[in-house]
Amino acid sequence: MLSNYVVVTNPPPPVAGFVGAPTSGVAPLTVYFTNLSIGATDYSWDLGDGHTSTAVNAANTYTNAGVFTVNLTAMNVSGTNTLVLTNYVVVTNPPPVADFAAGPTNGAAPLTVSFTNLSSGAASFSWDFGDGNTSSAVNPANTYSNAGSYTVVLTAIGPGGTNTLDRTNYVLVINPGRLVIAPASLDFGLVETGATAQAALVVSNSGVAALNGSATIPAGSFAVVSGSPFHLLASEWTSVVISFTPASQGVFSEAVVFASNGGDSTNALAGRAIGPPLISPPVLNGNDFTFSFDTLNGFTYVVQYKNSFDDPIWQTLQSAAGDGTPKTITVPLSDALQRFYRLSVQ
Incomplete structure (x- = not known):
């Protein structure tokens, strides 16, 4: 009989070994670990970022920047062996990417442009709007006061560095319309009561952008007939026709108000209205005669004559300023065979 003929012993202790790839890059970084251990039956991974694994070949995604130490413990019945690779995985923050959009990017001064930040990976920002104005806001706005073509620059700053985006001639500002x-x-x-007279004001655009506007007059004896509202391109013009229709005698004044995107204007309107004055019959008195007529404030009454209707010009004899009271005029008799008189209201 053979004693202790077969001797069975435990296997040797395991030897832990591994490699990973890639071991450096920007977050998020996925690293694949290849197990090179010898004689092991079980494994315990500590991947350095709080994650663990018992897989043979582990994989891990590092979402944050940092330097990570990886431990692999190989196990069998004879014991354990641990391999520690210090600072094995290096993860960096990704560089920021600057990007933006804006609107409106063209128009008449003053033009307010709103900027929308589309950058990624940035914690702070630096804007240069091209007109001397800057900002550190995330989504700023800028008002361009002068005509010109402006380049906008955005610098995005983050843990992974900086990145700058230039948009050349991005904002185009033109001079506004000018009324x-x-x-x-x-x-x-002087207009006869009840009659209508018309006249026009010329409206022009001496600016660059389109001019949009209108003319208004309070209700009364004056009114806008045509030409309002108006839309004028650069150097264009139009006529705004205004009427004067007095319903009664008197002196009238008003203003037409122009409102536009290229400025406003208030322009004076004036007119006078009168009907035929009431004249009393002449009264002879020796070598002269007299007659009376009603007057109104703001008018001048002129007595004129000529000896023949063929005479081209009426001669002025007397004048009287109206004050709302009747006036009596004394006219000396003429040596002429005949003489014609008239009362002119001015």
Whole structure:
């Protein structure tokens, strides 16, 4: 009989070994670990970021920047062996990517542009709007006061570095429309009561952008007939026709108000209205005669004559300023065979 003929012993202790790839890069970084251990039956991974595994070949995604130590413990019935690779995985923050959009990017001054930040991986920002103004806001706005073409620069700053985006000639600002009215005022002169007179103001655009506007007059004897509202491109013009229809005698004044995106203007309107004056029959008195007529404030009454209807010009004999009271005029008799008189209201 053979004693202790077969001797069975435990296997040798395991030897832990591994490699990983990639072991450096920007977050998020996925590292694949290849187990090179010898004689092991079980494994315990400590991947350095709080994650563990018991797989043979582990994988781990590092979401944050940092330097990570990886431990692998190989186990069998004879014992354990641990391999520690210090600072084995190096993860860095990704560089920021600067990006933005804006609107509106063209128009007449003053033009307010709102900027939308589309950057990624950044913690702070630096804006240069091209007109001397800057900002550190995330989503700023800028008002361009002068015409020109502006380049906008955004620098995004983050843990992974900086990145700059230039948009050349990104904002185009043109001069606004400019309202010009001529003449400065309208005087309709003397109009018979109940009649209608018309006159026009010329509206022009001396700017670059389109001019949009309108003319208004309070209700009364004056009214806008045509030409309002108006839309004028650069250097264009139009006429705003205004009427004067007095329902009664008197002196009238008003203003037409122009409102536009290229400025406002207030222009004076004036007119006078009168009907035929009431004249009393003449009264002879020796070498002269007298007659009376009603007057109104703001008018001048002129007595004129000529000896023949063929005479081209009426001669002035007397004048009287109206004050709302009747006036009596004494006219000397003429040596002429005949003489014609008239009362002119001015």
